[in-house]
Amino acid sequence: MRRFFIDASAVTGNAARIEGGEYNHIVNVLRLKEGDEIALCLNDGLDRAARIAKIDKKHLTAAILKTEENRAESPLNCALFQALVKGDKLEFIAQKATELGVKRIVPFVSAFTTVKPETARTGRLQAACIEAAKQCGRARTPEIDHVLGFKEAVAALKAYSCVIFPYENERERSIIDAIETVKSGNADCMVPCPPDVSRSVAVVIGGEGGFSDAEAEELKAVGAAACSLGKRILRAETAAVVATGIVMNALERLAEH
Numbered sequence: 274m275r276r277f278f279i280d281a282s283a284v285t286g287n288a289a290r291i292e293g294g295e296y297n298h299i300v301n302v303l304r305l306k307e308g309d310e311i312a313l314c315l316n317d318g319l320d321r322a323a324r325i326a327k328i329d330k331k332h333l334t335a336a337i338l339k340t341e342e343n344r345a346e347s348p349l350n351c352a353l354f355q356a357l358v359k360g361d362k363l364e365f366i367a368q369k370a371t372e373l374g375v376k377r378i379v380p381f382v383s384a385f386t387t388v389k390p391e392t393a394r395t396g397r398l399q400a401a402c403i404e405a406a407k408q409c410g411r412a413r414t415p416e417i418d419h420v421l422g423f424k425e426a427v428a429a430l431k432a433y434s435c436v437i438f439p440y441e442n443e444r445e446r447s448i449i450d451a452i453e454t455v456k457s458g459n460a461d462c463m464v465p466c467p468p469d470v471s472r473s474v475a476v477v478i479g480g481e482g483g484f485s486d487a488e489a490e491e492l493k494a495v496g497a498a499a500c501s502l503g504k505r506i507l508r509a510e511t512a513a514v515v516a517t518g519i520v521m522n523a524l525e526r527l528a529e530h
Contacts, residue, residue: 274322275303276312276407278414284337289313289323292332300328311335314412318346343412347374349525350473352433353415353517354426356383356480358509363393364401366478366513371405371415373514373521378402379418381426385482390420427491430475436497438477439516440489441506443499448516451500452523476520478513 277295284290291299291313299305307328313321313335320343323335353370357363357380367378380393395417402414421429430436437451446454477497484492493499502515 274310274312275299275305276314276320276410276412278314278316278403278406281315281317284313284315287337288326289321289335289337290332291335296332299325299333310338313337314343314406316413318343318413320412343410345374345410346413347376347521347525349374349521349527351375351517351521351524352377352379352473352475353513354379354381354430354475354477355513356381356478356509357386357388357390357393357420358480359388362510364397366510367398367415367417368401368405369510369514370517371402371411372409373517374411374525375415375517375521376413377416377418379421379426379429381421381423383423383480384485384488386480393420395419423488423491426477427495430477430492430495430497433473433475435473436475436477436492436495437516437520438484438489438492438497438499439479439502439507439512440499441483441501442486442489443501446498446500448500448502448519449523451498452520454498474520474524476513476517478509478516480509 277299279289279291279295305325307325310322310324313323319340321340322338324338325333326336327334351374353375355366355378363380370378382390398417406414439448477492489499502512507515
């Protein structure tokens with residue numbers, strides 16, 4: 274079934290009132306009819322199977338048939354801390370992070386940031402996350418923070434059990450090595466993780482130019498584990514997808530047990 278995100282206030286009992294953008298998508302783009310079934314998401318991790326009961330000029334009413342837990346949500350509580358990047362790259366990163374199962378996205382300013390904080394438009398990031406959630410079958414979109422300064426971001430990382438950050442000057446430890454040390458309980462993390470490694474994990478990605486030496490040292494000082502993504506220097510958006518994907522794939526299975 275096609276899935277649509279609506280506000281919880283739109284639901285009364287077993288009836289949902291859909292208007293605005295989602296109404297337009299259902300009626301004018303997809304041209305669904307009364308009697309067609311859809312999935313409704315209130316951003317709470319649950320899927321609500323519903324049937325379109327009545328279509329009016331500016332809104333429609335859907336009857337909720339059943340509610341069940343969404344199976345696409347990851348048990349891993351993973352956050353992506355992403356330094357600001359140029360153009361629409363941040364929207365691309367937000368989209369892919371949503372597909373990978375990230376629960377929180379935190380944009381921040383770093384030493385080599387060349388774009389203004391206001392370029393991180395929350396509305397556009399949220400729209401990218403919603404579209405990605407629909408595509409990948411999620412019933413929840415990532416929480417998107419306002420843009421933090423670097424020191425604010427470092428302070429926020431203290432809430433996470435484990436933090437991993439790719440760093441181009443790290444020569445010894447690969448991201449696989451970093452994950453293995455996390456799984457074995459020997460990482461530089463603030464709190465020993467196993468057997469509950471998946472309580473909270475953060476991946477920190479630099480912007481164009483990566484991290485300064487001073488920033489890398491600040492991250493290490495709060496327990497973040499530096500790692501390499503290989504011999505080649507990756508673009509920020511590539512690093513975000515690769516690192517987050519590897520962490521999610523390696524650790525979310527532990528969270529299921």
